[in-house]
Amino acid sequence: MGRADAQRSRQREARREQGRGGRIRRLFTWRKLLGALFVFCLLAMGGFYAVYLLVPVPSANAEAELQSNVYRYSDGSILARTGKINRSIVGLDKIPDPVEKAFVAAENKTFYEDSGVDFKGTARGVVNTITGKGKQGGSTITQQYVKNYYLDQSQTVTRKLKELVISLKVDQRKSKEEILAGYLNTSYYGRGAYGIQAAAQAYYGVDAGKLTVEQGAYLAALLQAPSQYDWTSASPSGRKLVTQRWNYVLDNMVEERWLDPAERAGMDFPEPQSPRPAPGMEGQTGYLVAAANQELIRQGVAEEDITAGGWTITLHVDKKRQKELVEAVDKQLESRLDREDDEVDAAVQAGATSVDPKTGHVVALYGGVGATEHWTSNATRRDYQPASTFKPLVFAAALENRSRTQDGRRIGVNTVYDGTSRRPVRGGATYFAPQNEDDRSYGPVTVQRAMNKSINSVFAQMIVDVGPAEVKKTALALGMRDVDGFVESPAMSLGTMNASTWDMAGVYATLDNHGKRVTPSIVKSAEHRDRTAQLADPIGPQVVSRRTADTVTSVLTGVVRNGSGQAAGTPAYQAAGKTGTSENNKSAWFAGYTPELTTVVALFGEDAQKGTQTTLTGTAGMGRANGGGFPARIWADYTLDALGGGSDARFDLDVTEIGDGGPQPSASPSESTTPSAPPSDEPDEPTTGPSSSAPVRTPSTPAPPSSPTPPTQSPSSSPSSSPDPGGSGDPGTDPGTDVGLTDDKASRP
Template sequence: MSDASPPSSSDDEPSPDATPEAGPPSAAAPAPGPAAPEADASAAHTARSRFGGWPGWAPRPPRPPARRRSGWRRLLPTWRLVLVAGAVALVALLGSLVAGYLLVDIPEPKSAAAAQSNVYLYADGSQLARVGEIDRENVALDDVPEHVRHATLAAEDRDFYHAPPVDVGAMARAGWNMMRGGGRQSGSTITQQYVKNYYLDQRQTVTRKVKELFIAVKLDREVSKDEILEGYLNTSYFGRNAYGIQAAAHAYYGKPAKELNVAEGAYLAALLNSPNAYDVRANPGARERAEARWEYVLDGMVSEGWLEEDERERTRFPEPRDQNPSAGLDGERGYLVEAVKQHLEERGVVDEHQLAAGGYRITTTIEPARQRALTDAVDAQLETALSEEREQDSWVRAGASSVDTETGHVVAMYGGRDYVEQYVNNATRRDYQAASTFKPFVYAAALENDSTNQKGELIGPSTKYDGRSGREVVSRDGSGTGWAPENEGNRDYDTVPVSEGMDKSINAVFAQMGVDVGPELVRDTAVALGLPEATPGLTEADASISLGTATPSTLDMAGAYATLARHGEHREVLLVSEITKDGETVDLPEPERGEAISREAADGTTAMLEAVVRGGTGTAAASSGRPSAGKTGTAENDRAAWFAGYTPELATVVAIFGQDPETGAQRELYGAAGQERISGGGFPARIWGQYTQAALEGQPVTDFELHQPERREHDDSDMGSDEDDPDSSSDPDSEDDPDADPDPDSGSEESEGPEGSTGPEPDRPSTPGGTEPGDSGSPSAPDSPGSPEDGGSGTPDDNPPAVEDNAPAAPGGAAEPDQGAVREEPPGEATATDADRAAASGG
């Protein structure tokens, strides 16, 4: 027998009833009986089940269980799913593109006759102005010089003739930039811009952008590139309410488009990017940016081979002519409308192209009664003093802004006497130095940052500073800075407290304080209070920032002073309370608000400025009959005079500027309005006083609720002789009698008036080299103040400061070349003798 039978235990005998286990078939096995087929099948199945295969095969190893994804991998799709989803998305995208191309037709062109007006309303709902007439005259492309066409392409789309009608990459970049909060970018080709101008509207929506894309592709297939360029040139907005190249040529240069030269064509092409921002006549402060954009266009023409390099070098900037405003914007209305348009654009609500399309109803924050009160104050205090017989009077420009301290709303604004005659808004222009109205920001920065003087003492109203004119400013490490600004008339003061330095606006005090605090902290405080970071001169100025060399607008300054009135809480200044488009409300961004500086710092500054109005350089503002705080400022050579002040209810800034009506250059105001000189304590303070009294008439008188400030009366007992300061110039006997007549030699203050009374001296900063921003004139010679060329009378108050040694780039840092001094307002003095004038001028 074979041993293939199933094994059994060697110790136990098998049971007679046991069923033997099946085993592999053997040759020696007995022949099967009648049930052999069934037995064979059963045996085979059993063998396969037990051994995993057919007889003679190796057993199949057990299959490992499937590994399941765990953790975060469970959330990821498989590659098969990704592949399927991508294929579906691609098919859907292609299908939508095909459907969009088939479904979107080229619409009928917009009709100029269908253009709507924009309605501007006062705060009470009464109409301020209605603007909306269209200035357009179409011309054939052949009537547009080739160099003008090339300039347009260089500015907007240099690949126009050999590129697709849609730049998908540029659109994606623009969209990404907008999502990151980097501002709006068009990302559009000339074809797309033409579609938007001619067929669609200016709304920034996804639906409009998709339509623009499909129409641009269809249009490019149906018409020539020349036809598209012609349409673009005839429909684009160039500013000054001019649509199309023909209207723009007349608006800016008084000639038809076919007579434009290369320089003029390049300037008009530059305007396409942002017309209002690059109009150098309506916005003098934009000249640098406008010229840079103009040069970009010319350089593009050279790089594309459309302009020879030598001709490019010979090309000079083409000055546009004065704007001819719409008749409906005469008087003060034009200034208000332009300010509102600028405000909406800066806040990103709507741009000038959208406004030009019309259909907006805009409710401003301007209150009619207060607007009339401000205009009446300027007329009564300034305009009545001007005469057509004096050349200097033709240079006088006035601007003012008034802000409600509680809401931040601009309730009144004076931009000029008539928008049709003087179209530059003097309330919003940023090209004249703020002068000593900037000094409160220095003091506020000192209080906010617990700054100390050179002796390590905390800066406060009683902190003593050396007031000598021409004293070198010392850096924090005790080394000299090389900067020694002069006081007005080169007048010396002994060691004086900060309170006296503020009252008399002593440059030596605040130049040193600014270095003690640090120019960066002074700048940060000014911005926190409300000045725009982009204020001209704010970033460039170093130590000289303390003396007001930056050039904010009256609106900027009113917003910053309103923050002081609100005890350090900043609220964004607003000019618009509501806006609708075709009856639908347009969302306005939430105004910014928050703590700019601590209440202690703000209230301490207010307490200091209250004394300036009570008995310092700003006493004329006390005519308001209200608790008031403020600061005067007068720019070098009397090119500008300021008064910035506030009550608990209103913050108002008034400024008078000197500007040549023909050239636009800044001019000195010596002799204007029959005065020897113009200072912030004169016309601006009196305008402020009359307006504030009228604007608050009928309202209860409220005091500043100061948070435990170190308040002082103007007798300034802290200015008296000090045991530790034998050099103090104050007279304790005179302080006991506030009604005593001030002694001109004692350093006390008087307000000045148009009647020729002596008054507070102006605070006047100078730019490097003694020139003003935007003034191409040469610096005044240190030894020739009051010369006939300056229109001065030769009194010490008229003397511009001598050009000082260089102001430091930072405390202890390198000097900045030709940094001039800043003039301030000293107390009233008797008429100077020839000897006095010679001494004051250093002669």
């Protein structure tokens, strides 16, 4: 009985399960599911139709009629107005048919057949927006035109749905030709150019009707990322990406039979011309506006937002000091040049950046003869070497790292090195034997004198003593950029990397500011009708100790008083600075500061026709245009005026050694290239003060072999006789090829 009862129980349970399954199957039959899906589709279609009826085609949006930007000096007076619509509407009849096809091939190959909407791409875009993945998702040319002309650039579900509905209506009401023309004329191409006519002028200097297929393909490729794909400013990866997209456009044209394969095979990438300023950017205005825009972009403001207009941008630039800087360049340099008939003079470019070291504010900037004549800003360009203006950074690294010479002596102001020209460095991983200016040998010299005379052999050895990696680390901390050519080697002591006057002004302002990092800032405020740009503080943390920075400053005062920077000196103010002249005299620098103002001035030799660097030798009919000449005189003229005729301010230095270019070792190059006394034990800290009576320290390395013998110096050129006039002691990395520039008055009629 028990076994039979259990079997009957299992059978009853099975029947109940079958009943439940039957009810579920009866409830969810395929007919009912299909019906439910049909109803849902009807409801969705009804809802979309309702939206379609309710959403009208609006009038043009605000961004279709761009506003201007207003740029102001620090006192609120207007510097410039920019941003008025850089657009000229052109019809398709003015645009070559292959160029039109290039844009269709780039963005929407089915444009001529579709209904104006890519439902799949729009759905993907909506999902990406909801899930926070940003701007992913495809759009047709019609949709992009609707977004540009009727809507805005926001990434919301509501905006995307509106775009979908309006695109369908626009496709019904307008011809494909009208839509394509609207798209080409409203798209943003970078460089402030809206529309294909402005873009053709901005990138190739021609009207849209004269664009080639190759040029049209580049402009079509550019639309995906105008800033990133601008060839003249793109990174290597940006150039690679835009080249790939350019090829993609042309290959699509071949696929659609809009371009002959044989013609395609013979096409080369059409590099665009360098950017040119819009009208109204004459003189220094264009440089100042460009520097402000670049800073805002670095601070996170999109280039498109700046170009769209509506900003009031106030600069730190002092209107009076800006005028004084321009006048100093005109008086000390431009008035002496014959740009029309002299090939050397025509190639001279000047640049300068002036910074308040306590605030980091850029108070004046000189970008060149004028933004409409020479668009590249000589103040911010980074394609020339800063040369010997890098030497103070080598010394700063030595102090900061408490470095020692090869024979164990602590490096300081009065440490003695061997200043023999072409002396191979000791202890380095590679052979390096730099030549001093005019191949001049100095024998034993203190660091102070080596800085005064900018002796290459001393700082090449010092960088090995400190370690190239440590020197580079200190230089980057002080504000230099890690650019191409910044190689960790003894040659780095000669400033063989690239830098701008803007960069070097930040570095020297950091020294002036007792080692607290100064990042130059030209933008005081940037306000839009609906937001304010958030700007970083130009003053950063302590990057080297105050004692290190102040000791370097004390040494650089000697350069101005008794060294290569004497042309910058005057009793009207206290100054510190360093000259620099690069290989083959292609650039000449003076970087200097007072307690209240840091300014870097540079000259660059630029052959505009060939796009190459050229020598400055022979500038204004003179000899070698080194840093102690024109740059130092421009610096002095400007600084005197910028300080109101002078200043009683003095450097507040926290130092144990005071460098001022005072007494030096008695040995002169004409007497010996080796120490006059045998090596002696030295304390950890070097002797302090230029008047120290301590015995002359030995060079950090033994003297080189006697052959070749350094040239004997005449009494008049001995370093113990008198300082060089006007910067004749400033060497370049190839000084033997140029004639030293002496005092300007003595060299000119």
